[in-house]
Amino acid sequence: MSDVVNDTKIPNNVDLSSDKKLQRALEAWQPNFINWWLEMGPEGFQQDQVWLRTAISVDSDGWAHFDYVKMPDYRWGIFLADKVPDRKIHFGDNIGQPVWNEVPGEHRNTLRRLIVTQGDTEPASVEQQRLLGQTCPSLYDLRNLFQVNVEEGRHLWAMVYLLHSYFGRDGREEAEALLQRRSGDPDKPRILGAFNAPCENWLSFFMFTYFTDRDGKYQLLALAESGFDPLSRTTRFMLTEEAHHMFVGESGVQRIIERTAQLMKQAGMSEDVRKLGGIDLPTIQKYLNLWYTLSLDLFGGEVSSNAASFFAAGLKGRAFEEKNYTEHTALNQSYTLDKYEAGKLSREEIALRNAMNEVLRDNYVEDSQRGLDKWNRVLEKEGIDFRFKLPSRRFHRHIGMWADVPVTPAGEIISREEFEKRKSEWLPTAEDEAYVKSLMTTPVYEKGKMANWIAPPARGIKGQPVDYEYVRHNV
Ligand SMILES: [Fe+2]
Numbered sequence: 147m148s149d150v151v152n153d154t155k156i157p158n159n160v161d162l163s164s165d166k167k168l169q170r171a172l173e174a175w176q177p178n179f180i181n182w183w184l185e186m187g188p189e190g191f192q193q194d195q196v197w198l199r200t201a202i203s204v205d206s207d208g209w210a211h212f213d214y215v216k217m218p219d220y221r222w223g224i225f226l227a228d229k230v231p232d233r234k235i236h237f238g239d240n241i242g243q244p245v246w247n248e249v250p251g252e253h254r255n256t257l258r259r260l261i262v263t264q265g266d267t268e269p270a271s272v273e274q275q276r277l278l279g280q281t282c283p284s285l286y287d288l289r290n291l292f293q294v295n296v297e298e299g300r301h302l303w304a305m306v307y308l309l310h311s312y313f314g315r316d317g318r319e320e321a322e323a324l325l326q327r328r329s330g331d332p333d334k335p336r337i338l339g340a341f342n343a344p345c346e347n348w349l350s351f352f353m354f355t356y357f358t359d360r361d362g363k364y365q366l367l368a369l370a371e372s373g374f375d376p377l378s379r380t381t382r383f384m385l386t387e388e389a390h391h392m393f394v395g396e397s398g399v400q401r402i403i404e405r406t407a408q409l410m411k412q413a414g415m416s417e418d419v420r421k422l423g424g425i426d427l428p429t430i431q432k433y434l435n436l437w438y439t440l441s442l443d444l445f446g447g448e449v450s451s452n453a454a455s456f457f458a459a460g461l462k463g464r465a466f467e468e469k470n471y472t473e474h475t476a477l478n479q480s481y482t483l484d485k486y487e488a489g490k491l492s493r494e495e496i497a498l499r500n501a502m503n504e505v506l507r508d509n510y511v512e513d514s515q516r517g518l519d520k521w522n523r524v525l526e527k528e529g530i531d532f533r534f535k536l537p538s539r540r541f542h543r544h545i546g547m548w549a550d551v552p553v554t555p556a557g558e559i560i561s562r563e564e565f566e567k568r569k570s571e572w573l574p575t576a577e578d579e580a581y582v583k584s585l586m587t588t589p590v591y592e593k594g595k596m597a598n599w600i601a602p603p604a605r606g607i608k609g610q611p612v613d614y615e616y617v618r619h620n621v
């Protein structure tokens with residue numbers, strides 16, 4: 147177990163004090179990060195005591211230390227998973243060679259781009275979620291929101307550590323730029339589409355943490371395989387935190403569905419629960435369609451020579467490359483996919499390496515389905531015959547060969563005109579958004595109380611009761 151140093155400005159297990167130059171550079175970045183946090187982090191709660199989990203080391207009891215803390219005082223630290231002795235590159239063209247502990251010159255730009263792209267999503271999501279505290283359904287949910295936010299802040303630290311340590315001046319410039327871009331700002335947007343989309347109500351927040359954080363999980367799994375060992379070690383530890391974000395999403399959506407089912411019964415099994423202040427199932431399906439498809443785009447184009455070269459070089463592997471695959475060069479193998487070109491649909495066989503985005507997207511789609519199965523079991527138990535469905539991966543895409551092709555959620559190609567006419571059945575309308583927001587105008591800050599549109603969680607956090615004072619909020 148690597149030693150953890152907690153008494154310095156920056157908690158870390160990377161022996162930061164032995165590299166004075168790096169330490170100074172990160173200590174100079176730290177106040178800029180705090181300024182960014184105060185400006186773009188959760189608005190209206192910076193002075194509150196929040197019952198948060200802080201990572202103080204990477205071992206099983208150290209990474210989840212719970213206590214009250216004011217968010218600006220959160221100890222954002224640098225934690226890498228322990229080194230695996232004699233680790234070798236285990237996929238692509240360099241199989242069997244020792245992993246890199248320094249950035250290989252020929253892959254410098256590519257690696258920097260991969261790290262910056264991952265790093266950019268972390269502060270972006272904090273920005274997207276910064277006003278949600280003001281409409282929270284309970285103190286329990288408020289605390290979970292802030293837990294996700296501070297950990298995304300820590301993930302930014304994780305990527306900035308790599309930029310500062312291994313990329314010299316360019317890295318320091320990129321680290322600054324990560325604090326300059328702003329989600330949704332047309333002049334200086336975040337890099338990826340879904341991270342510029344507004345996330346302004348709690349149904350969106352739960353769908354975001356279920357679907358968009360799950361993209362994060364798969365990107366991190368692919369980077370955890372990397373032959374650039376510091377990237378692998380950083381992302382391996384980030385994955386432990388990511389699991390909680392997806393739990394927040396999955397259980398949040400489930401609690402909305404539970405409450406909707408109760409209200410449907412009250413309404414005599416009518417689907418129209420809006421008159422009782424609930425969120426009707428078709429509206430939940432529309433938000434699911436929106437965030438799932440925005441997240442599908444994050445995997446990139448179906449056919450990608452970049453993805454092939456990341457794999458060839460050993461920079462980015464497949465999820466669970468070692469565990470799930472027996473052959474690791476991915477050479478002389480093919481992948482068959484639908485091809486849509488000039489209005490014609492066909493099947494095409496492409497080289498497997500060129501299909502790496504699609505391979506990762508396959509894993510993601512399969513994993514996404516599991517939450518829906520759970521949500522549908524709630525409906526089944528309640529005797530409701532509605533079922534949630536993942537839309538076709540052709541639907542509502544902005545990246546890849548299906549970008550802007552008019553397709554139904556069932557995957558059927560239709561005319562642009564019909565798509566425009568029926569869009570309001572499939573994606574949230576301005577009216578849906580206004581309705582969902584109207585439910586959340588009054589935040590719930592009373593211990594143990596829940597907003598009307600969501601059921602309480604089955605249990606509290608880390609053995610605490612549901613009515614625990616998770617956030618000491620002074621109204
Ligand atoms: Fe993250």
Ligand SMILES: [Fe+2]
Nearest residue numbers: 359362388391
């Ligand atoms: Fe996350």
